[in-house]
Amino acid sequence: MxxxxxxxxxxxxxxxxxxxxxxxxxxxxxxxxxxxxxxxKAILKAILEPEARERLTRLKLAHPDIAEAVEAQLIALAQSGRLRSKITDEMLKEILRRAMPKKRETKIIRK
Incomplete structure (x- = not known):
């Protein structure tokens, strides 16, 4: 035992x-x-203007996957030294337009 x-x-x-x-x-x-x-956060704060950072934060709430992809892209650009100035809200809008998936148009056909 x-x-x-x-x-x-x-x-x-x-x-x-x-x-x-x-x-x-x-x-x-x-x-x-x-x-x-x-x-x-520190890198994004350094490369984004306040309005752009706020837009990205809001996007993260609605579409976290897209926001993460855009953040990764921006950080990669910053680390490679290809950013010449801070990203404005208008620049971010254009980046997001390119990153957002195309919406499908739904048609309802009645017979």
Whole structure:
């Protein structure tokens, strides 16, 4: 009986240690994601005028996938040094027009 209890106790300790390790890894991943998000915000703040930044924030609420793609594109342009000046609201509108998927026209035919 003592051997069985010892095995159970060891197994429980192993599971607890494994769970603790998983929690630590998760915390590290969350911290890394937070840092990346802060860096993205800092870059976008530097390359976008306030109106354009506000428009992008609103777009993120309505279409997060498109906003993420545009943010990634803008950050890549900034990091490659191809941006000469801050992006205005009008410039962002044009970028968004190109990035937005074409809308399909629905026709209803009655017979």
């Amino acid at each position: 003592d051997d069985l209890e010892e095995i159970r106790r060891r197994k429980l300790m192993e599971l607890q240690a494994q769970r603790q390790k998983e929690l630590e890894e998760l915390a590290q991943q969350q911290e890394m994601a937070r840092r990346i998000e802060e860096q993205k």
